[in-house]
Amino acid sequence: MAILSAEGALGSVPIGDFHTEAGGVIDDVTIAYRRWGELQVAADGATNIILVEHALTGDPDAADWWGALIGPGKALDTERWCVICTNVIGGCNGSTGPASPHPDDGKAWGSRFPAVSIRDQVHAEHRFLRELGVGHVHAVIGGSMGGARTLEWTLLYPGSLDAACVIAVSARASAWQIGIQSAQISAITRDPDWHGGDYYDVCEGPVTGLAAARRIAHLTYRGEMELDERFGTTPQQGEDPLGTHRRPDQRFAVDSYLDYQGLKLVQRFDAGAYVALTEALNRHDIGRCRGGLNKALYSSKVPTMVIGVDTDILYPYHQQEHLSRNLGNLLGMHKLVSPVGHDAFLTEDRQMDRLLRRFISLANDGAEPTDGFGHDPEGEWII
Numbered sequence: 001m002a003i004l005s006a007e008g009a010l011g012s013v014p015i016g017d018f019h020t021e022a023g024g025v026i027d028d029v030t031i032a033y034r035r036w037g038e039l040q041v042a043a044d045g046a047t048n049i050i051l052v053e054h055a056l057t058g059d060p061d062a063a064d065w066w067g068a069l070i071g072p073g074k075a076l077d078t079e080r081w082c083v084i085c086t087n088v089i090g091g092c093n094g095s096t097g098p099a100s101p102h103p104d105d106g107k108a109w110g111s112r113f114p115a116v117s118i119r120d121q122v123h124a125e126h127r128f129l130r131e132l133g134v135g136h137v138h139a140v141i142g143g144s145m146g147g148a149r150t151l152e153w154t155l156l157y158p159g160s161l162d163a164a165c166v167i168a169v170s171a172r173a174s175a176w177q178i179g180i181q182s183a184q185i186s187a188i189t190r191d192p193d194w195h196g197g198d199y200y201d202v203c204e205g206p207v208t209g210l211a212a213a214r215r216i217a218h219l220t221y222r223g224e225m226e227l228d229e230r231f232g233t234t235p236q237q238g239e240d241p242l243g244t245h246r247r248p249d250q251r252f253a254v255d256s257y258l259d260y261q262g263l264k265l266v267q268r269f270d271a272g273a274y275v276a277l278t279e280a281l282n283r284h285d286i287g288r289c290r291g292g293l294n295k296a297l298y299s300s301k302v303p304t305m306v307i308g309v310d311t312d313i314l315y316p317y318h319q320q321e322h323l324s325r326n327l328g329n330l331l332g333m334h335k336l337v338s339p340v341g342h343d344a345f346l347t348e349d350r351q352m353d354r355l356l357r358r359f360i361s362l363a364n365d366g367a368e369p370t371d372g373f374g375h376d377p378e379g380e381w382i383i
Contacts, residue, residue, distance in 0.1 A: 024114025032094020053142025
């Protein structure tokens with residue numbers, strides 16, 4: 001068993017050359033990760049690992065973006081569980097991706113980086129665990145792109161986990177999702193500073209295109225009701241979007257908000273990784289080569305909880321209902337009620353705390369969950 005990185009610290013594990021399902025090869029791959037809690041391994045190889053899967057522009061620091069849920073006494077109790085979060089292959093937060101140096105010349109992979117799929121992400125993560133000497137985890141939990149990875153875990157490596165929690169995702173990318181995600185890719189690749197993906201030694205990169213892609217994406221992450229309640233038709237302070245001519249420096253408040261979201265992403269994320277991971281979401285289809293969606297879902301025997309958001313525009317709630325109707329071993333179907341939309345699984349801490357406690361309890365022995373002090377915090381569950 002390999003020695004894990006210090007608690008909360010960024011660690012990395014080399015997994016060697018990686019072959020994608022489409023036939024590409026990525027040389028000398030490294031997978032980055034963080035962990036919280038102490039690893040425990042039983043005589044039969046079972047562990048107390050809970051693997052948390054991040055979303056598209058997430059990172060391995062799950063204790064930051066899910067800070068209300070990971071830690072001592074919290075839903076993912078690090079006094080009981082060893083919580084591990086990796087950075088996906090193709091990402092830009094420590095794992096090998098388009099911005100990483102190519103072993104042949106030390107320059108960024110750029111356009112040489114092969115397309116990866118959700119299955120590739122899971123295969124790479126499985127190899128990462130194997131390199132650590134881990135053959136089994138207690139549970140896999142993920143939302144959005146992380147939910148797609150969680151679903152694939154149940155089908156690719158069903159013997160390697162005891163339970164799964166799939167949040168705010170579908171069994172495959174819908175035509176609408178592919179369309180909206182391809183529009184984001186187009187915004188980046190049409191930026192003159194994209195340079196075919198080989199901008200790393202040329203310029204700062206397609207920052208305008210990446211910011212535009214984030215604006216498009218963020219409108220699918222948040223709820224229509226939430227945005228209208230927050231901004232409505234209010235002008236940005238000190239600006240007048242109702243003048244005689246349209247001017248880009250005269251904005252509605254919501255425009256300023258979206259500009260801010262784009263700027264934040266540009267400062268922390270690589271455009272090449274954004275394209276690679278968005279393309280992976282476009283390729284998401286658990287029914288491919290498995291006889292179709294329903295047959296694939298029914299074949300899954302891993303106990304799986306499904307969580308959806310009632311106002312989700314990106315992955316509408318009916319898609320989680322489809323999962324719940326067809327999964328071969330359903331632990332439960334639960335609804336987050338929130339005006340926030342898709343991002344509710346990241347913002348509705350109180351509801352997510354309840355649901356993850358319930359998931360852990362059902363995955364163990366079916367006992368009713370508690371709030372950490374021995375009693376049910378709400379008295380009922382949203383089912």
